[in-house]
Amino acid sequence: MASPRPLSEQEIHGRRGRPITDRDATDISRVEELSYELKVQEVMTADVRVASPDMPVSEVLEILRTNRISGVPVLENEQLQGVISIEDVVRAMRDGELSAPVSEYMTRKLVTVLNYDPIVKALQAFTESRLGRLVVVDENGRLAGMITKGDITRGVLLALQRDYKEEELRRYRASHLFEDIVSDRTTLVLRYNIKAQDFIRGGYASSHIKRALLRLGADPQIARRCGIAVYEAEMNLIIHTNHGGVLKTEVEPHRITMSTVDDGPGIPNIEQVLQAGYSTASEQVREMGFGAGMGLVNIKRCVDKMEIESAVGKGTRLTMRIHIPSQNSSAQKD
């Protein structure tokens, strides 16, 4: 690769020069999310200058110049007739017709978006129409404002800034939870009800637990180990139980205890299920890549202590524990 490469996004926008983390990934997809959440009316310019069809083009030129804008909607009796933009004005100038009425040079083909549309709609309209500004109308087709790509950029940046501050605040509050609340024994318990065969939600609890731990200020390595252990336990409830079960994570300053409880079918031979490669998963489930017989082996590797109690016909209880080394020791497993 000797040829100079184009500047990366990172170099242009000055993103921190390190591999993208879980946290960054949230920020990135947040922009996408925002384009669905933010409404056109939240970012548009509502107070717009307008022209009338019988106004001379020269007057529009003056409006555009003094307001430093590139186009205005044309209204007659509060009804939208079209848009006149700088390009239309240039055409009139070329023809030496600056005194001609706006109606002769305006663009009648209107591309509009609704004020309560998500901004992703406006973005699509910008791409399809190749226009630089769009007219925003309300549900009655009346002019509500104008929107440019610049408005969208500004709106998204403001929303991201707001989000970022909120997340910082949340992290700050969460990470001080155990210091701020004084008791003889403070614990935070997260409970998730896991349904049997609900593969669609597989990993839901574990990814939320991992995120919660990171917010609480846990060491990323510990959050990761918990995430993996809880994922395997969560999938076991989904794959093997009759009616699902409850997944519980109890966070304390010095340790994290995770457990699953279900009401059957129960494990006949615990020694057997602890062997790497042993699996009772159905053919169908194996096709999805489960049933490697590694679940409990993985859990054991990730946690400091694992216990299984099971009774056939009654159910299974799996308890996993990770100790959090005190601040001044950096001992880590894995």
Place this chain on the structure above:
Amino acid sequence: MNLQQIIEQLDLTVLTEPRDFVSIQPIGGYSSDLLSCVMAGAKGNYIWVTLQSHLNIVAVAGLLEVAAVVVTENAQPDAATIAKANEQGVTLLSTPKSTYEINGRLWELGVRLPA
């Protein structure tokens, strides 16, 4: 070798929304279609090569924070899987080539295993 170069050299199709692939430097790779093996064998910033294309690969990739998932032999993740991947910041790549070939090419490109 950054992810952008890997995508270009192996002619991979990006299924999820584009990201700053130039800044992602995979440090190794892992291949398996068994999710628990991946949980045990793949590490953060690895490339995971698999034939699996269903929703659950996203949870695994997200928890491990892999650099990208390469789905081989044109196995097609559905829209829900792609949406979930975007939500979790997981990059899904697709290729008609087999897992064997992709692994070989990645090795040739210098994506081996961390010392």
